[in-house]
Amino acid sequence: MTSVRGINCLSGQAEEYLIENGIIQRIDQLKELTEDLPYIGLGLIELQINGLQGVDFNDLSLTPPDLLDVTYILLKQGVTSFFPTLITNADENLLHLLSIIRQACEAYPLVEACIRGIHLEGPFISDRDGARGAHPREYIQAPDWDLFQRFQQASGNQIKLITLAPEWDGSDIFIQQCRAAGVRVALGHTLADSEQITAAVKVGASLSTHLGNAVPTQLPRHPNLLWDQLAEDDLYASIIADGFHLPNSFIKVVMKAKPERTLLVSDATQFCGMLPGEYTTHIGGEVLLESNGRLAINDGSGLLAGAAKSLPENIQYLLDEQLASLSQAWSMAAVYAGRVLGKETLLSAGQPADLVQFVFENGEIKISGVMKSGEWIEN
Numbered sequence: 001m002t003s004v005r006g007i008n009c010l011s012g013q014a015e016e017y018l019i020e021n022g023i024i025q026r027i028d029q030l031k032e033l034t035e036d037l038p039y040i041g042l043g044l045i046e047l048q049i050n051g052l053q054g055v056d057f058n059d060l061s062l063t064p065p066d067l068l069d070v071t072y073i074l075l076k077q078g079v080t081s082f083f084p085t086l087i088t089n090a091d092e093n094l095l096h097l098l099s100i101i102r103q104a105c106e107a108y109p110l111v112e113a114c115i116r117g118i119h120l121e122g123p124f125i126s127d128r129d130g131a132r133g134a135h136p137r138e139y140i141q142a143p144d145w146d147l148f149q150r151f152q153q154a155s156g157n158q159i160k161l162i163t164l165a166p167e168w169d170g171s172d173i174f175i176q177q178c179r180a181a182g183v184r185v186a187l188g189h190t191l192a193d194s195e196q197i198t199a200a201v202k203v204g205a206s207l208s209t210h211l212g213n214a215v216p217t218q219l220p221r222h223p224n225l226l227w228d229q230l231a232e233d234d235l236y237a238s239i240i241a242d243g244f245h246l247p248n249s250f251i252k253v254v255m256k257a258k259p260e261r262t263l264l265v266s267d268a269t270q271f272c273g274m275l276p277g278e279y280t281t282h283i284g285g286e287v288l289l290e291s292n293g294r295l296a297i298n299d300g301s302g303l304l305a306g307a308a309k310s311l312p313e314n315i316q317y318l319l320d321e322q323l324a325s326l327s328q329a330w331s332m333a334a335v336y337a338g339r340v341l342g343k344e345t346l347l348s349a350g351q352p353a354d355l356v357q358f359v360f361e362n363g364e365i366k367i368s369g370v371m372k373s374g375e376w377i378e379n
Helices: 064-076 091-107 109-114 145-155 171-180 194-202 225-231 248-257 311-320 326-333 335-340
Strands: 002-008 014-020 023-029 039-042 044-049 079-087 118-121 159-164 184-187 236-239 262-264 277-280 286-289 295-297 355-361 364-372
Touching: 002 355, 039 326, 044 118, 044 311, 044 335, 064 079, 064 091, 064 109, 064 364, 079 091, 079 109, 091 109, 091 118, 091 145, 109 364, 145 159, 145 171, 159 171, 171 184, 171 194, 184 194, 194 225, 225 248, 236 248, 236 335, 262 311, 262 326, 262 335, 311 326, 311 364, 326 335
Parallel strands: 002 039, 044 079, 079 118, 118 159, 159 184, 236 262
Antiparallel strands: 002 014, 014 023, 039 355, 277 286, 286 295, 355 364
16 A cells, blocks of 8 residues: 655645545545644646647647557646647548557557547537637538547547537537537637527537637627636636636636636647747648747737647746636636546545645745656656
8 A cells, every 4th residue: 555645735734645546535634743744636637738848739640659659748748637639630640640649549458548539629619710719710610420430430439528619500409419429529620699699608618628719809898708717607618828828807706606617728739838939830821939938829929829738837927827726726626627527526535646745945846756546657
């Protein structure tokens, strides 16, 4: 039996975790402290990540070893579960990429343990400018259950989350089919009206994807799709808190409207963890990664070209800007994401031993150890 001691970052209580066979068997509270203890947090859950450190999940050159490399990098960041995210692409390209992820899970037990599912962000989204974001218009299409089943077969039934626009005809039936198949449905890259959003939630949509982004720069005063999604009590909301995608005021409003239903995603691209500079993406776009982590289209417009900060950096931003306590911020990156997936994740007996040890150095989170399924990950 393995013993881990630390301060529960959710409760502030010093505890000892007794772990066996990858499961937390017992938790004892510590009354007398004779040593400086690190903080202990649940392993982070990343619901939306497009790539990391030069690996792009949407590039046709993706290989199973790439997925293994990314898994190790994420584990060192404290991310013990993640959803590789595929955006809109040609059908045959998506089928290929889904099969590569399936092969990685089949080849590497660690990858299989860490990938909780695949997030399919498209191609069933809005084809309108302002809503579609960087998704290529030529591959956007209406929800198609037969096509989705082909995607699911290629993935080995790994697609567990799909982002779509509910304004398409037949989307309500498609959402019901997804939910019956155990696939969570998120609303995003959409221009849906109030009735369409309400109808989608009624038949099973449960999440807003990166709320506040992939939205036209101008909207009606009210109603509009931001107010409508904030008002839906049964919708969780994911947000990107990297300091560039959303103003602090909007982050505060989302957190107040959905205090235990707001979760963090990095939506990181392959440029996360890379050196600042000018790059060319595989789809032909020129981008500039600035020294502060801002990723912009390199045409002088200043428009964002995606995200380049990690999930722990999103947590750090909330702390630095005093938008959340440590308990709140860590919950947004671990606890609430688990709830979206229909499985409560807590630091409690009977839970998988996916743990993160960390300390603060000059106010910054420094991860000192990561445990996946009861085993420490070697640095």
